[in-house]
Amino acid sequence: SFPFEKFLAYKEEKRNTFLKFIQDASPKPLVISQPDSTHWTGSGCVSKERSLEAQLAYLKACMETESDLAFTYLEPWYGVGVYAAAYGCDYIFVDDEPPQTRPIFASVDDLQGIPKPHIKDCQVMSHVLDMIRYFKDQVGDYIDISLTDTQSTNDTASLILDPCELFVASISDMESIDPFLTQITELIEEFSERQMELIGGNLALPGHIMLCDRKLGGIAVSDDNMAFISPQAYDNSIFPYNERLSRHFGGISIHTCGNASANLKRLAQTPNLFMVDLALGTAVDPMPNRQDAVIEAFSGSDVIVKVKVGDQELDKISDILKSDMKTIVELRMSCGSTDERNRRFEKAKQTIEEMAKA
DSSP states (O other), X not given: OOOHHHXXXXXXXXXXXXHHHHHOSSOOXXXXXXXXXXXXXXXXXXSHHHHHHHHHHHHHXXXXXXXXXXXXXXXXXXXXXXXXHHTTOOOBOOTTSOOBOOOOBOSGGGGTTOOOOOGXXXXXXXXXXXXXXHHHHHHTTSSEEOOOOOBOHHHHHHHHXXXXXXXXXXXXXXXXXXXXXXXXXXXXXXXXXXXXXXHGGGBOBSOTTSOOBTXXXXXXXXXXXXXXXXXXXXXXXXXXXXXXXXXXXXXXXXXXXXXXXXXXXXXXXXXXXXXXXXXXXXXXXXXXXXXXXXXXXXXXXXXXXXXXXXXXXXXXXXXXXXXXXXXXXXXXXXXXXXXXXXXHHHHHHHHHHHHXXX
């Protein structure tokens, strides 16, 4: 019952808007509003059939939602622990929450000599690949597919090794953890390439949580640890591995939760950085980033800065809208009605345009 032809026209409209924004040297800010989706829940991701059903319902709702841009792809999402699972971390489902994992190594000493995992031996990775096959079988070439949620090397390491041990070693003992971090990075490269090969012509990049297109490249990673890791530890144990992924895939886009203000300037130096995704409002994250830090890091660059904020707290991005950044504003709304969401989107968009002109 999915309206494929209507969706293709809708997708093309949003795609053209996005590609024009990318090419424009000084584009006006664009605004995103999106409906809720249940594929992020435990019940939504544990079954490839339920995941596709939830995502198609989301895409159908998008077509009724006023927004400058849209996330028009399917994602074989199966939580944040895909790479941790390859190392033996159990997937844990509690009620209807997204799946979680717990570290299995208590000390850096436990890392010595651990073998590199094989994709074929990991049930969680096999599930992701099965989702891709199923999605392609059901939607053909009509709908794009992205990579699964790819946690950064450091994020993944902190799901496998006790985070305190990891962060201490990131400052005092990089020699002990570099082989482990390098091995994780290699696994990210291998499994991402396996997904890309399987997705084929449907492939939309850079990936999870980013605006994607078949004409774009690179890879998207979630790098939440940068919100609280020290600048020295970031420089030692995060930046080099993101740099490697960026060079390998020809670009990188990076998301972080929390307040990463202390590391944003260094993040901005990542080679071929295409897009960042950051919270600026407390309606999105209880510890959002600082406006001044975002502006200092990205002002005057070609990096697309996607900032997330509640539609009732636009003052938190007022200075960003006046800066010379390539800004996309993603709104968080606490309303269920599509009509109410659309009304609030139009109001917020008008306010954002006025603030950008001031």
